Amino acid sequence: MHGTLPNFDIENGLALLTETEAGQRPSREAAEEAVRTLIRWAGDDPGREGLVDTPARVARAYAEWFAGYDQDPADILQRTFEEVGGYDDVVALRGIPFESWCEHHMATIRGTVDIGYLPRDRVVGISKLSRVVDAFARRLQVQERMTAEIADTIQKALNPRGVGVIVKATHACMASRGVRKHGVSMVTSRMLGVFRDEPATRQEFLAALARAEA
DSSP: OOOOOOEEETTTTEEEOOHHHHHSOOOHHHHHHHHHHHHHHHTOOTTSTTTTTHHHHHHHHHHHHTGGGGOOHHHHTOOOBOOSTTOOSOEEEEEEEEEEEETTTOOEEEEEEEEEEEOSSOBOOHHHHHHHHHHHHSSEEOHHHHHHHHHHHHHHHHOOSEEEEEEEEEEHHHHSSTTOOOSOEEEEEEEEEHHHHOHHHHHHHHHHHHHHHO
16 A cells, blocks of 8 residues: 555664665656645545646646756856956856755745855856756755855856855745744855955955845
8 A cells, every 4th residue: 555665764764765766766657646645645635626637737847846956067167258358356146046945844945046256267157157056956955055065066167266155045844834934034155265265355245245236
């Protein structure tokens, strides 16, 4: 009835998957059946008219929401430009919207990302920075890790003098369950290179974001 369950690590509370189970993505049919199971568990009938097509719709939605697993963020930043007319000041992109899902409750995380970097000898198209955000956001996430992943990827791909990433987001897992506190934003940041080591450069980045907001 319930299928074969994985072994369980009682001490750490972790399911122990076999190599096959861990490395193989289930079929679309298996995903849809899992949705039917959740509908029944919630107390409804997956066979009734309003729900009969829901499993297929959910599977299609998941393919879109979690498309980041099929993307390599580093590849997005491969094409760079060196002809920048000697520009050597901070490049800042403010307010990149994103939607992600927390890995603890699979509830939504919605917010914005501010990115800044100080070029050494090359820059990247600004749309690519937005795509990097989406590649990491469209996965099961925690905000702290996503912030670090974005900054570290930009640093490694562009080798700038410094990178700054600030993420501000609201978490549905806090607003719709548990403590049920609405309107609470979480702010995380990661500063690398001169943005971490030189307060004046970090302040220049923050001032650029403030000017963009005004």
